[in-house]
Amino acid sequence: MAIPIPSRQLFINGDWAEPLLKKRIPIINPTTEEIIGDIPAATAEDVDVAVQAARSALTRNKGKDWAFASGAVRAKYLRAIAAKIKERKPVLAKLETVDCGKPLSESEADMDDVVGCFEYYADLAEGLDAKQKAPISLPMKTFKSYVIKEPIGVVALIVPWNYPLLMATWKVAPALAAGCAAILKPSELASATCLELGEVCREVDLPAGVLNILPGLGPEAGASLASHPHVDKISFTGSTVTAVKIMTAAAQRVKPVTLELGGKGPIVVFEDVDIDKAVEWTIFGCFYTNGQICSATSRLIVHESIAAEFLDRLVKWSENIKISDPLEEGCKLGPIVSRGQYEKVMNFISNAKSEGATILYGGNRPKLWFGRCCGIEGSRKM
Ligand SMILES: NC(=O)c1ccc[n+]([C@@H]2O[C@H](COP(=O)([O-])OP(=O)(O)OC[C@H]3O[C@@H](n4cnc5c(N)ncnc54)[C@H](O)[C@@H]3O)[C@@H](O)[C@H]2O)c1
Numbered sequence: 001m002a003i004p005i006p007s008r009q010l011f012i013n014g015d016w017a018e019p020l021l022k023k024r025i026p027i028i029n030p031t032t033e034e035i036i037g038d039i040p041a042a043t044a045e046d047v048d049v050a051v052q053a054a055r056s057a058l059t060r061n062k063g064k065d066w067a068f069a070s071g072a073v074r075a076k077y078l079r080a081i082a083a084k085i086k087e088r089k090p091v092l093a094k095l096e097t098v099d100c101g102k103p104l105s106e107s108e109a110d111m112d113d114v115v116g117c118f119e120y121y122a123d124l125a126e127g128l129d130a131k132q133k134a135p136i137s138l139p140m141k142t143f144k145s146y147v148i149k150e151p152i153g154v155v156a157l158i159v160p161w162n163y164p165l166l167m168a169t170w171k172v173a174p175a176l177a178a179g180c181a182a183i184l185k186p187s188e189l190a191s192a193t194c195l196e197l198g199e200v201c202r203e204v205d206l207p208a209g210v211l212n213i214l215p216g217l218g219p220e221a222g223a224s225l226a227s228h229p230h231v232d233k234i235s236f237t238g239s240t241v242t243a244v245k246i247m248t249a250a251a252q253r254v255k256p257v258t259l260e261l262g263g264k265g266p267i268v269v270f271e272d273v274d275i276d277k278a279v280e281w282t283i284f285g286c287f288y289t290n291g292q293i294c295s296a297t298s299r300l301i302v303h304e305s306i307a308a309e310f311l312d313r314l315v316k317w318s319e320n321i322k323i324s325d326p327l328e329e330g331c332k333l334g335p336i337v338s339r340g341q342y343e344k345v346m347n348f349i350s351n352a353k354s355e356g357a358t359i360l361y362g363g364n365r366p367k368l369w370f371g372r373c374c375g376i377e378g379s380r381k382m
């Protein structure tokens with residue numbers, strides 16, 4: 001099924017802008033490994049322009065257009081964005097799937113979450129108005145104290161590829177609800193749906209500069225944002241290695257950061273469980289999002305009295321997972337997002353083997369045409 005891939009530029013100051021150095025990055029469909037389009041690649045030069053646009057958005061009309069508008073005004077935009085995304089769900093879900101490889105049913109669920117998230121923060125933005133200037137009682141009558149909630153300023157939002165539009169929304173929606181102006185830096189591996197958010201912002205007439213979208217390489221666009229003197233805060237989701245770089249850059253200006261990173265998620269199975277249920281949840285935890293989820297149950301600790309039976313059923317379940325083109329009905333496992341990630345996974349398998357692990361199922365490409373998929377169950381005897 002051919003999906004039209006929109007050709008977009010950077011989204012800066014409410015409009016599309018060609019990257020100043022005219023750089024672009026190919027979009028590779030991980031299922032077919034074909035180049036199906038390209039995305040603009042921002043560099044430090046574009047980051048400067050976008051940061052300036054965001055600062056102007058905060059101060060325009062003395063802040064009354066955005067930063068110091070009522071929460072109800074901002075909520076109106078958030079709801080309008082949610083409505084447009086709901087309208088476009090079928091197209092956005094397909095675009096997400098061809099861009100990052102997750103099964104279509106999961107991309108559809110992500111789009112529902114995106115809509116829900118914008119609506120949720122619209123409610124919170126409205127709720128802010130009643131909380132403004134809440135008095136705080138003090139023992140001394142000569143002083144008055146109030147709580148005033150103000151946006152922190154310009155925020156840089158740097159996100160990964162496994163939930164491209166959803167991870168972006170988790171950051172964009174609260175930032176906008178609070179009255180910040182934002183610069184979103186999607187992952188170079190999956191930026192297509194984040195760029196469509198730019199088109200949605202245009203259609204709902206979001207004030208110019210309130211949201212800017214700058215795809216690009218991490219060390220170029222991402223690093224320039226992290227170290228920019230006029231970015232007030234950074235929110236990052238991704239790997240720990242990158243987080244260290246971002247935190248180091250932010251520390252030079254004592255800039256606050258919020259980090260959501262990866263880890264190793266163990267699932268612990270006791271001897272008194274319903275084995276089939278426990279197997280089902282282990283499989284879900286491990287293979288959802290093609291196994292590329294921060295909360296993946298990537299470490300399994302099973303009580304030894306049920307281990308043999310548990311592993312046996314785990315393998316049987318694994319054999320029944322439908323591995324296919326993620327656009328295909330019923331697909332449960334699509335391709336790994338990129339060649340780089342595929343190689344990382346294969347390295348994990350090879351390291352596990354050399355440390356004495358037994359591969360119970362998979363561990364190789366399941367079909368020749370299907371370049372990058374890998375299903376594995378392993379039991380480490382170490
Ligand atoms: N905790 C969570 O909620 C959560 C959610 C999703 C993913 N993750 C984690 O994300 C990781 C996978 O994502 P990834 O491979 O895209 O991570 P990554 O750290 O390689 O990249 C994340 C983002 O950071 C950017 N980046 C890379 N180098 C940079 C630099 N020097 N300065 C600034 N930005 C830079 C990338 O371009 C991308 O946009 C996994 O570890 C996963 O567990 C965590």
Ligand SMILES: NCCCC=O
Nearest residue numbers: 162163292293294295
């Ligand atoms: N449901 C989204 C979880 C994000 C982590 O990868």
